[in-house]
Amino acid sequence: MWSITGEVVQALLPLVIFFLLFQFFYARRPWSFVRQVLTGTALAAAGLILFLLGVQVGFLPAGEEMGAALAGLDRPFLLMGLGFAFGLLATIAEPAVWVLCGQVERASGGYIPEKLILIVLSLGVGVFVALGMGRVSLGWPLYYLLLPGYILAIILIFFSNPTFIAVAFDAGAVVTGPMIVTFVMALVLGVAGAIEGRDPVLDGFGLVAMVALAPILAVLILGFFFKEKE
Numbered sequence: 001m002w003s004i005t006g007e008v009v010q011a012l013l014p015l016v017i018f019f020l021l022f023q024f025f026y027a028r029r030p031w032s033f034v035r036q037v038l039t040g041t042a043l044a045a046a047g048l049i050l051f052l053l054g055v056q057v058g059f060l061p062a063g064e065e066m067g068a069a070l071a072g073l074d075r076p077f078l079l080m081g082l083g084f085a086f087g088l089l090a091t092i093a094e095p096a097v098w099v100l101c102g103q104v105e106r107a108s109g110g111y112i113p114e115k116l117i118l119i120v121l122s123l124g125v126g127v128f129v130a131l132g133m134g135r136v137s138l139g140w141p142l143y144y145l146l147l148p149g150y151i152l153a154i155i156l157i158f159f160s161n162p163t164f165i166a167v168a169f170d171a172g173a174v175v176t177g178p179m180i181v182t183f184v185m186a187l188v189l190g191v192a193g194a195i196e197g198r199d200p201v202l203d204g205f206g207l208v209a210m211v212a213l214a215p216i217l218a219v220l221i222l223g224f225f226f227k228e229k230e
Contacts, residue, residue: 004056008048016041051178059182067190076137079191080130086184087129087211091122094179097171104167112163117171117219124218125175125211129184132207136192142206149213156220164223171215176208184211 016038023034070079091097097118105114131145157165185207192204 004052005049008045008052012041012045012048055178055182060186063183063186064190064193067187067192068194070187071137071191071194076134079137080134083133083187084126084130086126086187087180088122088126090129090179090184091125091175092118094175094177096174096177097121100171100174108163112167116222117167120218120222121171121175121215124214125180128210128214129188129207132188132210133191135206136188136198136203137195139198139203142209146206146209146213149210149217153213153216153220156217156224159227160220160223161227162223164219164226168216168219168223171219172212175215176212180211181208 019037020034023029070082073079101114101117101121104112104117128145134140135142135145153168160168185204188207189200189204192198192200198204
């Protein structure tokens with residue numbers, strides 16, 4: 001626990017120092033505002049410590065054990081279906097995704113509904129986690145999926161609604177948050193480690209790159225339909 005606490009403090013302390021210097025030399029906001037910021041930072045630090053501790057104690061071991069058990073089923077399509085479900089649920093549970101969807105709806109004045117973006121992102125990630133499970137189970141090389149995906153993303157840029165292009169690439173970064181990286185990646189590593197002839201490093205990793213591609217394609221396709229509708 002103390003190592004996690006040290007890492008969180010090391011990450012947040014420079015931000016706090018920068019804020020205090022900015023406040024002292026330039027902003028000069030009321031003390032009540034500074035106290036509010038520092039209180040929020042302390043709460044965020046406590047939340048991060050508890051979350052990271054929970055990841056080490058619960059998420060990672062659970063994901064690896066579940067992945068090893070699923071690999072024993074020796075049914076690639078069932079494994080892909082379960083991967084879709086895990087990707088869908090992990091995206092819905094990702095706090096940063098909810099923040100992004102809310103910001104998109106507010107910034108667009110309701111033109112892009114929050115729930116629509118959430119559904120599209122969840123389905124996109126679910127599909128690509130399923131493909132990641134299939135890649136591990138069937139031994140597909142990673143570039144078989146990534147190369148065509150990014151080529152399609154570049155093509156869709158020219159046909160999608162411009163409003164959606166920036167949202168799509170931001171969504172790619174937001175979706176690869178702690179829920180996906182900790183639980184779903186541990187699940188895939190567990191599957192790769194339990195299948196004979198698979199190397200967890202070669203076959204298990206690469207899922208985050210696929211998950212980052214999923215919302216880009218999903219939002220660009222949504223933008224294409226919005227453009228056609230207009």
